[in-house]
Amino acid sequence: MDPLRNPFAPGAGSRPPELAGRETIISEARTALGRIIAGRSAQSQILLGLRGTGKTVLLNEIENIAEDEDYLTSLIEAPEDKTLAELLYPQMRQVLRKLSTIEGARTAVNAALSALRNFASVFKISVGEIEIGVEPTPGYADSGDLEFDVTEMFELIGKAARTAGRGWALFIDEVQYLKEKELAAIIVAVHRINQKSLPVVVFAAGLPQMAQLSGDTKSYSERLFTYPSVGALDAVAARDAIRNPLHKEDVEITDEALARIVEKTEGYPFFIQEWGHHAWNVAEKSPITLEDVERASVRALERLDRGFFKVRMDRLTNAEILYVNGMARLGRGPYKSTDVANMLGKKPTSLGPTRASIIQKGMIYSPSYGTVDFTVPLFDDFLRRRSGF
Secondary structure: OOHHHOOOOOOOOOOOOOOOOOHHHHHHHHHHHHHHHOOOOOOEEEEEOOOOOOHHHHHHHHHHHHHHOOEEEEEEEOOOOOOHHHHHHHHHHHHHHHHOOOHHHHHHHHHHHHHHHHHHHHOOOOOOOOOOOOOOOOOOOOOOOHHHHHHHHHHHHHHHHHHHOOEEEEEEEOHHHOOHHHHHHHHHHHHHHHHOOOOEEEEEEEOOOHHHHHHHHOOOHHHHEEOOEOOOOOHHHHHHHHHHHHHHOOOOEOHHHHHHHHHHHOOOHHHHHHHHHHHHHHOOOOOEOHHHHHHHHHHHHHHHHHOHHHHHHOOOOHHHHHHHHHHHHOOOOOEEHHHHHHHHOOOHHHHHHHHHHHHHOOOEEOOOOOEEEEOOOOHHHHHHHHHOO
C-alpha cells in the first residue's frame, strides 16, 4: 500500500494518530488546568511509566490543552549533564518577556525580571549576549539556595501571570534525572504557589520510581501531585489504536492480524506504532492479513534491535551488560536481586554498585524492595535474541 498514506507514527515522542486509552489522564489534566487558571486549587501531575508508553506524547498533548486555556507554556527535558537552574533560566525569561507585552502586568514583570537577573548571577548561568534590561534588586532570588530561589521565582512569575490574566504551565520530561535537591526545589515551589493560589502548574513525566523518590524528598509531595500511571494499553484500547487509524484510511485488518499485533506489542503504544507502520508497508492491499503481520514483525524487530534497543545497550559497561543478561536469563521480571546474584555466581552486596549505576542510567528500576525490572518493555526479549539464550 502507498507508504505516503501510512497513518502510523513510530518514533520517540511522535503523536500517534489515535490516543486510545488515555482519555482519563487527558480529562484530569484539562480539569486541573481550568481550575488553576480560575484561581481554584488543583494538583500538579507526574506521569509515571516505562519507556515507550507515551508519556512524552501525553505531555505534548497536555501542553496543547494548556495553550488553549490561555497558559504560557515551557518544556524542559532533564538531562544528566545540566543543572535545573540552567534549564529553567531561559524558560522563565521567555515567559516573562511574553508577559511584558501586557500593559497592566509590566510592574510585576519587571520585579520578576530583576529577580531573574539575580538568579542568573548567583547560579553562574551564562546568558551570552542576552540582556534582561532591568537592574537587579538585592534580596530577591539571590540567596544561592536552590529551593528558596526557585520558589521565589515561581511566586514572582505567578504574580505577574495573574496580573496579566494568564497562567504558566511548566512541563518537565525525564524528571527522574533531576538531582534530589533539584526535585526538592520543584516540590517546594509547587507547595508555595498552591498556598498562594497562583496560576502556575507543573506537569512532569518520569520512570515509575519517581513517586517514591518525590515522597522521600518531601513528605508532603503526595498532596501536591497526582501520579497517573501510563502503562500498556488494555486489549480494547490497543485494538482501537491499530484499527481506527486504518479505518480512517479505508483500510481493513483481519481479526487474526489484529490479535497478533496486540500479542506481539503487549499493548505498548511505541511498539503498536512500529508494528502498525510495518504492517501497512508490507501489505499489498486491504485487508491487512496475519501473513502481512508476520512479515512486518521481522522488520519491526530488526529496526528495534538496531535502534531503540541498541542505543540503550550501548550506554552500559561490560559489568552492567553481564548484570542485565543475568536478569534476562531468569525470564520475565520483576526479578529478585538475590536471584540475579545467584545467576551470576556473585554475592548480592558485591553487585550493589553495578545495580545502582544501571538504575541511575534509567535502564532498570526497583518496583519494590529487593527487586529490579527493566524500564524498557521487551528489553529482556532483545537480550535473549542478542545473546542466543
